[in-house]
Amino acid sequence: MIALIKLSPVFLLAGMMMISNIGGLGWFELDILVIAPIATIYAAIIAYATEKVKFQDLVDAAVDNVKEMQLVFFILMLAYAMAEVFMATGVGAAIINISLTMGISARTVALVAFIVSSILSVATGTSWGTFAATAPIFLWLNHIVGGSPALTAAAIAGGSCFGDNIGLISDTTVVSSGIQGVEVIDRVRHQGGWSLFCLILAGILFFTMSLGFPATIGSAAEAIGEIPEDVWVNLEAERPAAVELLNQVVEGVPFYMVVPLIIVLVAAVAGVPTLACLGLGLISAYILGMLAGTVDSTIGFLGLVYNGFADAGSWVIVMMMWVGAFGGIMNKMHAFKPLADGVSKMVKSVRQLMFANGLLSLIGNAALADEMAQIVTIGPIIKDLTDESVVASEEDMYKLRLRNATFSDALGVFGAVLIPWHVYMAFFIGISSTIFPLHDFVWIDFIKYNYTAWISVLSILLLTLTGLDRFIPLFRMPAEPDVQLKKNIGVGD
Secondary structure, eight states: OHHHHHHHHHHHHHHHHHHHHTTTBTTBOOOHHHHHHHHHHHHHHHHHHHHOOOHHHHHHHHHHHHHTTHHHHHHHHHHHHHHHHHHHTTHHHHHHHHHHTSOEETTTHHHHHHHHHHHHHHHHOOHHHHHHHHHHHHHHHHHHHTOOHHHHHHHHHHHHHHHHHHOTTOHHHHHHHHHHTOOHHHHHHHHHHHHHHHHHHHHHHHHHTTTTSOOOEEOHHHHHHHSOHHHHHHHHHHOHHHHHHHHHHHHOOOGGGGHHHHHHHHHHHTTOOHHHHHHHHHHHHHHHHHHHTSOOOHHHHHHHHHHHHHHIIIIIHHHHHHHHHHHHHHHHTTTTHHHHHHHHHHOSSHHHHHHHHHHHHHHHHHHHSOHHHHHHHHHHHHHHHHHHHEEOOHHHHHHHHHHHHHHHHHHHHHHHTTOTTSHHHHHHHHHHHHHOTTSOOOHHHHHHHOHHHHHHHHHHHHHHHHSGGGGSTTTOOOOTTTSEEGGGTTTTO
16 A cells, blocks of 8 residues: 555656646646646655655755756757757758659658658657648648658658657657666667668558559649648648748758758767767857858857757756656655566566566556656656666666667657557647648548558567567667576576
């Protein structure tokens, strides 16, 4: 009974997030910035009632846990700044325009839309912004060449989620890594081979499913010209940044504006620290933007950086501070130890334990219907499950934390597009219907054709459980005898 009481702050946090996702309580608007403090205060009350933890000790536990996230806060600020800069200086538009120079037919429109949205989402770190920016072009281009709107929309959604899962400047990537205590750059390198595998396999499926369509070549300019005026108005209300990017696509930007993204990706692969990678992206975007005329002045550029800092500070950083405080208090009263003990009794190996962590992430995402809520709620649980159940060297334990971070993010972002009631699904259907009213988009369109999500979700779970992840560079997870469950130590001796 005491164990359930100690876990009740998690139930409270999850319950309030669920209520928030179905419309709130009328007069009381539930938001994570309100929910997290309430859950933290309640956790402190429970800690005092069950463990008699003094108030100052609770404050110290909360603050100490937040201190461990300080680097994450700086990364988030620079990540938001770089996303703002890349969207405004023409990096995103250059990516789209380069792809549109190729002749696109109904047989290739879904594949090209998938690739472009994947690259753009890596560059901007946002799945929703990428979808809003690319869907008007490719859905209307799809209409002109005679393709499948459902297939193309699902391809754009899959590509948009790709960068949200692996992008250096994605908030889900940064937050999931911070909660597990791993470097963002290490996370990206750890899952890079697996992500590329999923990208290639999904691309093959999108192309294969389009082979029966007409081969007539369509014009991107014609597609943008087909967008009705009311669609532009609705898009301006939903995603103003997407309209700005589309205008840059129409007006044109120099192709060399993709160089900042290339610099960031090369630096990341080379192992350059995350903060330095982001700094290189900002500096190169400023220099090339001045040459291209997409940056009017240094003051204007600094204004974009300021906007990014403000966006990060107004929500995600404050949210992370409260979540960190919540986790610190929960750890102080050892709230997750009974759960760790229960899971440990059911599993027989570290791989089975990590597989269970993946399932918890997926189930949590379905229950909360919000990928960030899942990351901040289930993330600390699977971290503690691993820490409490496994004996390993610090190096091997770090690799397990990398997999947990990948679970939180991938099964949150990709899993979202397979859950009919998820906020992601509502957004994708709403934007698709707004910008392309000629097709009645429904949730089954995105679930049926989102090969990226299916491949990513199923493969990471199966690779983890079977040990086949050893065939993917840098993705191998340590297993027995290098790591062991605590309960197995001494068995058979």
